[in-house]
Amino acid sequence: MRMTIRGAGVMGLCAAVELAGRGVQVVLQDPAPQAGPHQCSWWAGGMLAPICEGETADESITRLGQRAAAWWAAQGVEITANGTLVLALGRDRAELDRFAKRIASHSPVDAAGIAVLEPLLAGRFDRALHVTPEAHLNPRAALAALRARAAALDVSFTTPGPAEGQVIDCRGLAARDALPDLRGVKGEMLLLRAPGLALHRPVRLLHPRVPIYLVPRGNGVFMLGATMVESAERGRVTVRSMLELLSAAYALHPGFAEAEVLETGTDARPAFPDNRPRLRLRDGVLHLNGLYRHGYLMAPVLAQMAAAFLLDDTRPELMDEDHP
Known part of the structure; x- marks a missing residue:
């Protein structure tokens, strides 16, 4: 055949x-x-x-x-199965509670638990959700x-x-x-290098308007994404999106202020x-x-x-x- x-x-x-x-x-x-x-x-x-x-x-x-x-x-294919850590800044605590109610399963984590899972974030957040069956x-x-x-x-x-x-x-x-x-949904992302920083799993930082995720790629490289814009246009990352993504990364940890921007990328996802x-x-x-x-x-x-x-x-x- x-x-x-x-x-x-x-x-x-x-x-x-x-x-x-x-x-x-x-x-x-x-x-x-x-x-x-x-x-x-x-x-x-x-x-x-x-x-x-x-x-x-x-x-x-x-x-x-x-x-x-x-x-x-x-x-x-190499898979890293350490789950996902979901966080929110103090002013966005309600987003964490809302997220917890909408997903099937999670484990609440306090400040000490965050420090164990991600030492880089020790002392920066007092609550999180650890979604373990993810990779x-x-x-x-x-x-x-x-x-x-x-x-x-x-x-x-x-x-x-x-x-x-x-x-x-x-x-x-x-x-x-x-x-x-079929329609296009534009997504914009950045690839960062921050050699002094390390994460062991994807981190989602909730926000009512611009939630972000940071995915470790190893050797101090991180993928930072991603916007969702109703558009089939590929083009370039906009200034507004870059500012929002980088501001969120800085809010997660100020060490990202010194990160090198390796790549910017955008494309349109196909969606019904x-x-x-x-x-x-x-x-x-x-x-x-x-x-x-x-x-x-x-x-x-x-x-x-x-x-x-x-x-x-x-x-x-x-x-x-x-x-x-």
Whole structure:
């Protein structure tokens, strides 16, 4: 059996590995020969945080997303499973209480507990939530590992051209030519280097208007993100967003005032109107799309559902019933 996948971002690579691992001959088409800044998944935070995402996401994201960490680890991707620490500044205490009521599970942490979990933050906060069943990965390392895994499974990488067999469209926002209800949600991020600072897990700093997260990448490097702007425009990080992100990092710890800004990045996440990812069969093409801010969390789930649908004739939970 041969299938053609269009798009070699995180969704396309997950689908290629899942199908090739089940004996399908896969051709993966993408205009670029390697992963890079042209892909939305290049700029992701890499948080596998289904519980925290449940603050605003559909119940299916929280439930199904709990498969992700094990799937990534099975592909040889390095996973750090230290959970997530959720904090709020004194003036935003109500945000911490609100967040706690909206997620499925957490452990309250006092000032002493914060100091144990993250010595860098000792004495700076008196309350936090530790969401333990969560993890994170380095997205760029994960993309490289998936490409290597796909190559080992004899996936063929080509530029766009004629398709062979079943076509699976994983082009993200570029698929609006076939999915008119797909929209872009712009996200902006910064990559910082602060050699004297260390965190052991992603930290979310709540704010009623600009919540941020800081994800450690090792060797004093941190990903700081991320805004959510209803726009399909890629462009550059705006001055306003950079000021807000850096101000939040400084509020978390003043040591970030001396950090070096390594990169700024922005891209538009593909999302359907309800922000739920889905599989959609249209004109014989199977679309896997609408990952929104849950790319690394939900791409493995959609890939597994696509394989079960195509090979086992199993109707996926996330198949779009409204668009047969």
